[in-house]
Every structure is written in structure tokens, then in C-alpha cells.
Amino acid sequence: MRVDIVSIFPEYFAPLDLSLIGKARANGTLRLVVHDLRSWTHDVHRTVDDTPYGGGPGMVMRPEPWGEALDALAPPELTPPRLLVPSPAGVPFTQALAYELAAEPHLLFACGRYEGIDQRVLDHAATRMPVTEVSLGDYVLFGGEVAVLVILEAVTRLLPGVLGNAGSLEEESHAHGLLEAPMYTKPATWRGLDVPDVLRSGDHGRIARWRRDQALTRTGQRRPDLLAALDPQSLDKRDVTA
Numbered sequence: 001m002r003v004d005i006v007s008i009f010p011e012y013f014a015p016l017d018l019s020l021i022g023k024a025r026a027n028g029t030l031r032l033v034v035h036d037l038r039s040w041t042h043d044v045h046r047t048v049d050d051t052p053y054g055g056g057p058g059m060v061m062r063p064e065p066w067g068e069a070l071d072a073l074a075p076p077e078l079t080p081p082r083l084l085v086p087s088p089a090g091v092p093f094t095q096a097l098a099y100e101l102a103a104e105p106h107l108l109f110a111c112g113r114y115e116g117i118d119q120r121v122l123d124h125a126a127t128r129m130p131v132t133e134v135s136l137g138d139y140v141l142f143g144g145e146v147a148v149l150v151i152l153e154a155v156t157r158l159l160p161g162v163l164g165n166a167g168s169l170e171e172e173s174h175a176h177g178l179l180e181a182p183m184y185t186k187p188a189t190w191r192g193l194d195v196p197d198v199l200r201s202g203d204h205g206r207i208a209r210w211r212r213d214q215a216l217t218r219t220g221q222r223r224p225d226l227l228a229a230l231d232p233q234s235l236d237k238r239d240v241t242a
């Protein structure tokens with residue numbers, strides 16, 4: 001997968017040299033390049049923002065540098081990338097969207113700052129590539145960089161070979177639309193607290209049922225919205241027995 005990120009704070013992405021994302025870049029699974037938006041400015045002050053039409057607080061990112069950056073990174077002769085623009089006004093970022101993005105050959109992230117990017121940048125880009133404004137949640141960040149770090153981590157871990165044990169993808173939270181069951185490791189007793197006996201029973205069928213029950217209980221308690229969204233077909237008959 002190719003990933004391009006455009007930001008006025010390219011140093012925000014230094015963490016992408018670390019850990020499993022760093023390994024994915026080193027082995028070629030992830031070809032990631034971070035670009036400084038100011039590379040596409042031409043004035044002595046390298047200006048990227050201006051006052052908003054219609055008045056209001058703060059500044060808006062100018063369209064010209066963004067237009068030149070997207071022209072350079074998504075030239076008409078190449079297959080267009082999918083443009084992702086973090087925004088408080090975006091669609092929710094979910095595990096389902098992470099899987100969708102993990103199947104894309106080329107992602108292009110536009111990190112806004114100030115009060116956002118001039119809308120015409122997104123409108124013009126949408127005439128030649130898929131554009132998705134994406135939100136991490138109902139709160140407001142300073143800019144898109146933190147959101148891109150989150151999205152990239154969620155997407156990269158889904159790429160083939162990045163996670164050592166692919167099985168762990170199957171059982172984790174949101175993999176089946178449920179929160180995952182509680183996890184335990186040694187010692188069997190810690191500060192007077194025991195690991196549930198079933199997990200030490202060696203009965204894998206019983207353990208799987210216990211984990212499923214725990215996942216359903218947790219999801220019902222913490223995220224009833226997820227439970228409501230579950231396809232009833234995905235709940236086997238044992239899930240509904242009292």
C-alpha cells in the first residue's frame with residue numbers, strides 16, 4: 001500500500017518510524033511519504049492560510065497550495081488515490097472503514113489545520129478521485145495529524161503480514177461487531193484475584209462460549225448501540241439462551 005500524507009507539521013509523523021508500522025515501511029508492505037504543504041507555496045512567508053469569507057473566528061487554509069499538492073500527488077496519468085480528509089464533520093471512522101481502506105492501493109491524507117481547508121479543494125478533488133471526510137469522534141482536535149496517526153495504525157495492522165498472529169484479528173474488539181472478552185495471563189492468582197477457572201480448564205469449546213458470553217455482556221453494558229446493530233443471524237441460538 002502506498003500512503004501520502006500532506007501536512008504543515010510533517011514532524012508529527014515521526015512516530016511512524018516506530019514499532020510495527022516502522023517494520024511495515026522497512027519491508028515494503030507500507031510505502032509512506034510525508035509531505036510539507038508549504039512545499040507548494042511560492043511567497044516568502046510560505047503562507048497557507050487566510051481570513052474566512054463571511055467573517056468568523058480563526059483562519060482557513062488557502063486552496064492554492066492544496067490544489068498544487070493534490071495535482072502533484074494524484075497526477076491524471078496515474079490511478080487516482082483515495083483522498084482522506086480528517087474533519088469534525090466527517091463520517092465516523094470505524095473498524096469497517098478501516099478494513100475498506102486496508103484494501104485500497106493508494107491513500108492520500110490531507111491534514112487540515114486552523115478552521116479547516118477551503119471547501120473548493122475537496123469539491124475539486126472529488127471531480128477526479130474518491131474523497132472521504134472522516135471523523136474520529138464527536139470532539140474537536142487542533143488538526144488532522146492525530147486523526148491520521150490513528151487511522152493509519154488501525155489500517156496498517158490489517159495489512160497482510162503486519163500482525164504476527166492473524167488469529168488475533170479474528171478475536172479482537174469490533175472484529176465481529178462485539179467488544180472483546182476480558183483477557184488474563186499468569187500468575188493464576190494476583191493480589192488475591194484469580195483467573196476465571198474456565199480459562200484454565202483446557203476445554204476450548206467451553207472457553208469459546210465463555211468468551212462469547214462475556215463479549216455479549218460487555219457489549220450490552222458498554223455499547224448497546226453495537227448490539228442493536230448486530231445482524232440477528234450472527235447471533236447463534238446459544239447466544240440467546242438465558
Ligand SMILES: N#Cc1ccccc1Cn1ccc2ccc(-c3cc(N)[nH]n3)cc21
Nearest residue numbers: 086087088112116136137139140141143144
Ligand atoms: N476542520 C476543522 C475545525 C473546525 C472547527 C474548529 C477546529 C477545527 C480544527 N481542525 C482543523 C483541521 C481538522 C481536522 C480534523 C479535526 C477533527 C476531527 C475530529 N474527529 N475532531 N476534530 C479538526 C480539525
